[in-house]
Amino acid sequence: MSIVNSFCFELVSPEKCVFSGEVKSVVLPSENGDITILSGHSSVLSIIRPGIIIVELASGDVYRYVVVDGIADASSSRCTVLSENIFPVDELCIDELDNHIFKITYDIKSVDDVDHKSKLQQLLLDLSLVRDSLR
Template sequence: MANSFTFELVSPEQLLVSREITSVVIPGSEGDMTVMADHAPTMATIRPGIVTLAGADGQEDRYVVFGGFADILPDACTVLAESAIHVDAIDAEMIKAQIASAEKAVVEAQHDVQQQKAREFLDQLTTLQGAILPA
């Protein structure tokens, strides 16, 4: 049986999750990463995507996050999300509003670097939309 560790998912509005789990998959800016007990201390930026928790009972729980940071320690992992919601509570209009905001940011970007970051965020949102909403 895998060792458990404490996981917390926090958004500016609330603490969404605080419990013992055996693993979590986090959408890191450099790619998805799986965190388990005794992981090396790490800080990572989060891209829009799905955080998947696995408990000792084998049950999975999924949350959609829209960026943020992960603080990983050997006995704990905290995801500080810019915004987060349980995957069952997400709807098409919410994603469309995020995409519209990102499209506006691309158009209004003042510099090439700012525009590139806005385009990357828009691409990540579009990928997320395809992953969680039916076509």
């Protein structure tokens, strides 16, 4: 019989706590590459890049969430990710994502404000990276 060390993981958006529970591991898309968090992990604070968070429970069940941005705070017994944009992969339709990308591409053409245009271009890039990681 194997003993699985678990830790508390929370995935939080401004609207709600998307996931909270004991997990075996979490893979995070950090700005320096993917990192796997396990029980006993050293403390780390990291910026989240667009990608997929993979959450594995002790039972072996796996949940996947698309994130566009965020911050992760991990310690030996807890990991919390805060992100404004969190989508469970099973609820995210690639066609829906493509529609958002198309709309933003169209909107960029009509924006004159340089700062606003820059933010839309960054969002377009982020969403494109997420879409590519789902294929």
